[in-house]
Structures are given as structure tokens and as C-alpha cells.
Amino acid sequence: xxxxxNLTFILLAALVLLFIVIPLISIFSGVGWTGLSEAxxxxxxxxxxxxxxxxxFYGTCLVLLTGLPLAYLIARNDFRGKAIIESIxxxxxxxxxxxxxxALLMAFNRGLMERFFSKLGIQFIDTExxxxxxxxxxxxxxxxxxxxxGFKNVDPKLENVARTLGAGRFSVFFRVALPNARKxxxxxxxxxxxxxxxxxxxxxxxAYHPMIAPVLxxxxxxxxxxxxxxxxxxxxxxxxLTTFLLVRGLNNRKRA
Amino acid sequence: MLSxxxxxxxxxSFTLKKISFDVKEHEYFVILGKTGSxxxxxxxxxxxxxxxxxxxxxRRRDITAIPPxxxxxxxxxxxxxxxxxxxxxxNIRFSERYRPQTSKVQWDELIDFLDLxxxxxxxxxxxxxxxxxxxxxxxxxxxxxxILLLDEPLSAIDPSFRNIIMERLxxxxxxxxxxxxxxxxxxxxxxxxxxxxxxxxxxELVQQGSVQNVLHHPASVSIARFLGFRNILPGRLIEPKxxxxxxxxxxxxxxISGHALENDYSIRGICRNSNEGLNHHEVMVDADxxxxxxxxxxxxxxPGLIHSGAAVHLSxxxxxxxxxxxxxxxxxxxx
Numbered sequence: 001x002x003x004x005x006n007l008t009f010i011l012l013a014a015l016v017l018l019f020i021v022i023p024l025i026s027i028f029s030g031v032g033w034t035g036l037s038e039a040x041x042x043x044x045x046x047x048x049x050x051x052x053x054x055x056x057f058y059g060t061c062l063v064l065l066t067g068l069p070l071a072y073l074i075a076r077n078d079f080r081g082k083a084i085i086e087s088i089x090x091x092x093x094x095x096x097x098x099x100x101x102x103a104l105l106m107a108f109n110r111g112l113m114e115r116f117f118s119k120l121g122i123q124f125i126d127t128e129x130x131x132x133x134x135x136x137x138x139x140x141x142x143x144x145x146x147x148x149x150g151f152k153n154v155d156p157k158l159e160n161v162a163r164t165l166g167a168g169r170f171s172v173f174f175r176v177a178l179p180n181a182r183k184x185x186x187x188x189x190x191x192x193x194x195x196x197x198x199x200x201x202x203x204x205x206x207a208y209h210p211m212i213a214p215v216l217x218x219x220x221x222x223x224x225x226x227x228x229x230x231x232x233x234x235x236x237x238x239x240x241l242t243t244f245l246l247v248r249g250l251n252n253r254k255r256a
Numbered sequence: 257m258l259s260x261x262x263x264x265x266x267x268x269s270f271t272l273k274k275i276s277f278d279v280k281e282h283e284y285f286v287i288l289g290k291t292g293s294x295x296x297x298x299x300x301x302x303x304x305x306x307x308x309x310x311x312x313x314x315r316r317r318d319i320t321a322i323p324p325x326x327x328x329x330x331x332x333x334x335x336x337x338x339x340x341x342x343x344x345x346x347n348i349r350f351s352e353r354y355r356p357q358t359s360k361v362q363w364d365e366l367i368d369f370l371d372l373x374x375x376x377x378x379x380x381x382x383x384x385x386x387x388x389x390x391x392x393x394x395x396x397x398x399x400x401x402x403i404l405l406l407d408e409p410l411s412a413i414d415p416s417f418r419n420i421i422m423e424r425l426x427x428x429x430x431x432x433x434x435x436x437x438x439x440x441x442x443x444x445x446x447x448x449x450x451x452x453x454x455x456x457x458x459x460e461l462v463q464q465g466s467v468q469n470v471l472h473h474p475a476s477v478s479i480a481r482f483l484g485f486r487n488i489l490p491g492r493l494i495e496p497k498x499x500x501x502x503x504x505x506x507x508x509x510x511x512i513s514g515h516a517l518e519n520d521y522s523i524r525g526i527c528r529n530s531n532e533g534l535n536h537h538e539v540m541v542d543a544d545x546x547x548x549x550x551x552x553x554x555x556x557x558x559p560g561l562i563h564s565g566a567a568v569h570l571s572x573x574x575x576x577x578x579x580x581x582x583x584x585x586x587x588x589x590x591x
Contacts, residue, residue, distance in 0.1 A: 157337040163324040164303050164331040165399045166354025175350075179341045 024237060031234040039231035045216070048232070049239055052212040055128050056196030059136040060143065060189050067144040068185070072177065075151035089145065092138045097201025100138055105206055108133060130207035135196035142195050146188020150181030186251045190244060197240050257281060258302075258403060258435060262310035265301055270294045271459040272301065274310070279403075279437060279452070282429045286446040287439040288470075289456030290482065295439035296334075298456070299405040302437065303329045314402070325354065327403075330396030330434075334408035336388040338380045344391050345376040351399035363398075369431065370394050370424060386417030393424070397432055404428065406438040410445055425449055443483060447471060455479050472506070473578045480504045480578070486549040491579070493543055494521045500579035507551040509576035512539065512562060517571040523548065527566045537562070541570060 031039070039045050070089075074082060092100060107113055108124045117123070124130035154177050162172045178185070200214040208215060213236040221229035263275040272294050279285040289295045301308050304324040312320050319327060338347050367373055370390040375383065383391065389409060396404055409425070410418050426449055428434055439456075440446060446453050447467055454464040455474075463475040474480040480488055486507055491500045505521075516522040525543035536551045539562055548570055552562065561568065 155337065157333050157335070158339060160300065160303070160305050160324070161331050161333065161337045161395075162339075162350065163305065164327070164329050164401075164405075165351035165395070166325050167350075168323075168325050171354075176339060180339075182341075 027230060027234050027237065031231050035231050036234055036238070039235045042231070045213075045232050045235055048211050048213050048216045049236055051128070051131075051210055052197050052214070052236070053193075053239070053243070055131045055212065056135050056139075056193050056199075059132045059139070059196055060193045062132075063136055063140045063143050063192065064185075064189060067140060068147055068178075071144050071147035072151050072173065075148050076156070089141050093141050095138075097138060097199070098205060101134060101202035101205030104133055104137055104202060124206055126207045126209045128207075128210065131203050131210075131212055134202035134206050135199045138199055138202055139192045139195035142191035143185075143188040146191060147181065147185045150184025150188070151177060153184065154180040183251055186247070190247050190251070194240060194244055197236070257315065258437075259313045260302070260310070261313075263298070263301060263308055263312070264310055265297065265306055265308040267297055267306060270297045272298055272308070273458075273460045275459075275461045276310075277454055277461060277464055279435055282433060282435055283451045284425075284429055284436045284438065284449055285452050285454065286450035287437065287454045287456050287461075288441065288443065288446050288483075289439065290441055293456045294459040295456055296407050297459075299331070299407050299437065299439060302403070303327065303331055303405055328399075328401050330399055330401035330404040332389070332392045332396050332404070332406045332409050334412055336385075336392040336412070338388055338391055338395075340380065342380070343376075344372070344378050344380055344383070347380060347391055348372075348376075348395045348398050350395060355399050366394055366397060369427075384417070385413045386421060389413055389417075389421055390424075393421075397428075397434070402435060404434045404436045406436060408440055409438065410440070410442070422448060443471065455482065457482060474504070477502050477504075477580050480580075489543075489546055489548065493523050493546065494577075500581055502580040504578050504580075505548075505572050506576050507538070507549040508536075510548070510550045510570050510572045512541075512550055512552060512568050512570060514561060514569065516569045520571040520573055521577065523570045525568060525570060527562055527564055527568055529564065530562060541568060543570065 028036070074086060095103075105124075108117065108130075122129050124133060158176050158180065159172045162176045163169075167175060198214060199212075200218065203212060204215055204218070211219060213232060217229045217232045217236070220232060258279045260278075261276050263272055265272045270292075275298065277285075287295055287298065297306070300306055302312065304312075304319070304322060304327050310320075311318060314327075339350065342350070367376070370393060372390060372394055375387055375391065380388065380391065389412070393409070406425070410421055413421060422445065425436070425438070428436060438445070438449060450467050452464065453467055453470040454461050455470060456462070457478065463470055463479055471483065474483050474485065477488055485504045487505045487510075489503055489505065491503055494503065511517065511520075516524075523543045525541040525548060527539060528542050528547070529540040531538045533551075536553050537557050539550045539552055541548045541550060550570060
């Protein structure tokens with residue numbers, strides 16, 4: 001009985017793991033070493049991958065600035081409408097990405113918002129700013145929810161003690177709450193950033209150019225077929241996987 | 257002097273109901289109460305961490321609206337609440353940025369007083385309960401508070417270390433000129449440390465006064481029960497003054513004899529049972545259907561007089577007795 005249980009569960013678990021791993025292996029084996037090194041020397045690919053990582057990082061930083069206060073307020077307070085606010089944060093996760101792109105386009109490229117941003121010299125159609133709002137809109141829940149959990153796990157008594165020791169609210173946030181929620185916040189940033197790297201549906205509607213990696217993959221696949229798009233995909237996967245594992249490893253090594 | 261007037265507050269399942277008391281300068285005030293009676297909430301309120309009704313004043317100044325960081329109170333939680341991301345020494349020195357620095361001499365005195373020399377560079381995750389509590393105390397004292405708030409500071413500590421911390425707490429007020437408010441459910445702590453005691457039940461301060469007064473003469477039957485009084489007896493047994501409904505009597509002050517003693521209250525009863533304790537025998541005597549507990553010192557224990565079924569007289573002086581008129585508590589008393 002015990003063996004039957006273990007066997008069934010391990011078998012089923014292995015199946016889903018293989019399902020995740022096999023496509024990754026296939027893309028690298030399909031592209032091969034030569035293909036991969038050629039791709040790494042293809043400036044269009046490298047620029048596109050760099051653009052993707054850079055813009056997603058900027059978006060993550062912007063959401064960090066506004067999302068941390070939001071996450072902290074939700075974690076520390078009970079107020080009327082809190083459930084509604086928490087649902088609003090989760091909305092982007094369930095939207096079709098193309099629909100989100102259309103919504104962003106209608107919000108930022110018309111009327112008051114459009115006039116406001118163009119006064120600041122910011123345009124969204126086919127610009128990095130457009131790519132960034134698309135990435136931010138769809139992946140911000142990962143950062144906000146991660147930070148919220150992080151803050152919830154910080155014992156409010158620590159903050160109470162800090163206040164009696166003379167620390168004001170800002171000081172308590174920066175010296176007690178933030179360092180103790182650091183691990184969850186960094187994980188949330190990482191999740192948001194990685195999620196942003198893969199954004200396609202919304203980006204393609206707002207900014208086909210400059211091409212981020214997912215758009216470049218799609219573009220090459222449509223115009224030239226699999227053999228041209230696979231190396232881009234391989235480079236993108238290699239770079240983002242390395243960054244992801246590196247940051248997560250560093251973050252988990254130190255005790256939060 | 258710290259004065260609380262009509263402090264009221266509702267937070268989750270806890271309430272504080274119009275709490276008023278005064279704590280004099282450099283006094284050690286212990287609030288006794290069961291878990292869930294609102295003791296922690298009261299301390300946090302004194303620290304300024306909750307909005308409340310009523311008024312808190314210190315040295316005749318109304319501090320009700322003053323935020324915690326400006327109140328000069330030190331807080332020590334039951335579970336220590338040490339900052340997990342900081343070392344021992346950084347925990348203790350946390351307040352340095354906001355409060356005038358303590359001199360080297362005072363620092364050394366503090367470290368010496370709480371015997372922290374060997375712990376300073378340690379990671380707080382590897383400290384024992386007693387060590388953590390000493391660090392938490394040091395951190396609070398280092399911020400040079402006027403008032404130290406101690407929330408069950410001894411209950412999460414091994415008994416062997418508890419006495420050391422108790423002694424340190426006892427020395428606190430002279431050494432650092434601190435006024436202390438300590439909440440606990442432990443009568444021994446209260447008796448050992450307190451100058452004054454308050455008893456808290458269901459969010460209400462039901463009695464306050466000197467240690468002697470509160471621990472020996474509880475103001476109501478329910479307080480007597482909370483304080484662990486064994487002999488809560490109906491008044492009819494001794495025909496007391498004012499027709500009091502109940503009285504309590506200290507088991508150690510009851511004398512068992514074959515005949516009634518003069519000038520004392522006296523009850524007749526039948527010996528039922530006897531348990532041998534460390535220093536005394538606990539004898540249970542049936543008096544008109546009520547069980548009276550008597551502590552007989554071992555040297556006075558006479559098996560000829562005290563045995564199951566023996567008819568005895570229980571005598572005790574009026575000073576050992578407290579009377580209660582409280583008829584509203586009739587229902588919940590079972591004697």
C-alpha cells in the first residue's frame with residue numbers, strides 16, 4: 001500500500017516536471033551550441049533582450065515605489081473596502097493580455113491622460129514608456145502581493161517596540177518593516193520582473209516597435225519560421241533563467 | 257506621577273472599561289489578571305499605541321495625544337520582540353538615533369547589571385529565553401524611559417533563570433530611577449515585586465491597593481476566586497457582622513482543636529481528608545456541608561486529633577477574615 005502510494009505520486013509528479021523541463025531542453029538542443037553562440041553575436045537579438053530586461057526592471061522599480069506603501073497599508077490596517085482594494089490588485093492577473101493592452105491604449109492614448117503625458121514629453125505608442133506600462137499593468141500584482149505577505153509576516157510588536165524606542169512612523173517602516181520583509185519583497189520584485197519579460201499580448205498592441213524579445217520571437221516566427229525564431233527564444237530563456245536563479249539563490253541564502 | 261483616567265477602548269475581542277489608576281514616581285505597579293483580561297492592550301495604550309477615550313497624564317501634563325516615540329516609555333513584551341535582523345548589540349542600541357546617548361559608564365553599568373558582556377556580538381536567534389529577555393530589558397532601559405512597561409516578562413523564561421530576572425527587576429527602580437508597570441497572572445511575581453497591585457478582570461480594574469491589602473483582602477468574591485482563595489464560605493457559618501453573604505479566611509490562620517477558643521470565630525466540623533504537603537498538611541473539614549481547608553504545620557500535626565471522622569473546632573482571629581456583601585455574585589458561587 002505504502003509503495004503503491006509513493007509510486008503513484010512520484011510518477012505523477014515526475015510527469016508534470018518533465019512537462020516543464022522537456023520544452024526547455026528541446027529548444028536548447030534544437031538550436032545547438034553554434035546556433036546559440038551565433039544568436040549571442042546577433043546584435044538585434046541582444047539589443048532586444050537587453051531592452052526587455054531593462055524596461056521590465058524600470059517598471060518593477062516604479063511599482064516598488066508605489067506598491068510598497070499600498071502593500072504596507074493593506075497588511076497593517078483593517079478598513080472598510082479592503083477586500084475590494086485587494087481584488088482590484090488581482091484584476092490584471094485574470095485579464096486577457098490583449099484586452100489589457102486595448103484598455104491601456106484607451107486610457108493613456110486619449111483625452112486628459114494623453115494631454116497630460118504629452119506635456120511631459122511622454123508618448124506611449126511604439127515607445128519604451130508604452131512597453132513599460134503594459135508590463136507594469138499586468139505584472140504588478142506579483143510584487144504587491146509578495147510585499148503584502150512579507151509585511152504581514154513582520155510581527156507588529158516589533159514596530160510597536162521600535163516606536164517606544166523613539167522611532168517615528170517613517171523610521172519604523174525603513175528600519176524595521178522593510179528589512180524584515182526584504183526577502184518576500186525581493187522575491188515579489190523578481191516575480192514581477194520575470195513576468196514582465198514574458199509580456200507579449202499587451203505590449204504588441206501598444207508598442208510593436210521597439211521590439212522586445214517576445215515580439216521579436218513572434219515577428220521572426222511569422223516572417224521566417226521556426227529556425228529563425230528559436231535562437232532568440234533560447235537566448236531569452238538562457239538569460240532570464242540565469243538571472244532568476246542567481247537572484248533567488250542570493251536572496252534565499254541570507255536569512256531574512 | 258502617571259495618571260490614567262477613564263481609559264476606554266475596544267480592540268478585536270478585547271475591551272478596556274473606564275480604567276483609572278495612579279502610579280507614583282519610581283513605584284513598581286503590578287497589574288494582576290488572567291490571560292485575555294486586556295492587560296497587554298492596557299500597556300500598549302499607556303505606550304500611546306492605541307486611540308482611546310479618557311486621559312493619560314504624566315507629571316501633571318496631559319500626554320493623551322502624544323505619540324509613542326515622544327512618550328519616553330520602554331516596552332518589554334512577553335515574547336521579547338527582538339529585531340530579528342539585528343545583532344544583540346544593535347538591538348540594544350536601536351534607540352541611539354532618537355535619544356541622547358548614554359555615557360560609556362552608563363552603558364557599562366547596564367551591560368554589567370544584566371550580565372550581557374558575552375552576548376553582545378551574538379545572533380539573537382541563538383539566545384535562550386532568559387538571555388533574550390535580558391536583551392529586551394537592556395534595549396528598553398538604554399532608551400532611558402521614564403516609565404517601563406513589562407508585559408508578562410517572566411512567563412516565557414525557564415524557572416531557573418526566572419529568579420535572576422526577578423532580582424534584576426526588583427533592583428530596577430533604584431538603579432535607573434524608573435517607574436515600572438508590570439502585568440502578570442502570577443501572584444508570586446506580584447507579591448515579590450510590587451509596591452502596589454491592581455487586579456484586572458474582563459477589561460476592568462476591579463481592585464487596587466497595597467500588596468498586603470489586595471492579596472489578603474480581595475474586594476469581592478470573584479477577585480478572591482481569581483487570587484486562588486480556597487475558603488470562600490457562606491456567612492451563616494460564623495454569623496458575622498452586617499449579615500455578610502460570604503467570607504474568606506486564610507487556611508494557614510485556622511487552628512484545629514478539640515474545643516472552641518475564646519475571642520475567635522469558631523466553626524464545628526468533621527475531618528474528612530488530609531493531604532501531606534511540603535511544609536504542612538492540608539486538612540479538609542466538612543462544616544455544615546461546606547468544605548473548609550486548613551493548613552496545619554507539620555510540627556503541630558496531631559494524628560490523634562486530626563483523623564477522618566473526628567469532630568473538631570476550627571478557630572481563627574477576626575483579622576484573618578474578609579467579608580463580602582455582594583449578592584449579585586450568588587449565582588456563580590459554589591461553595
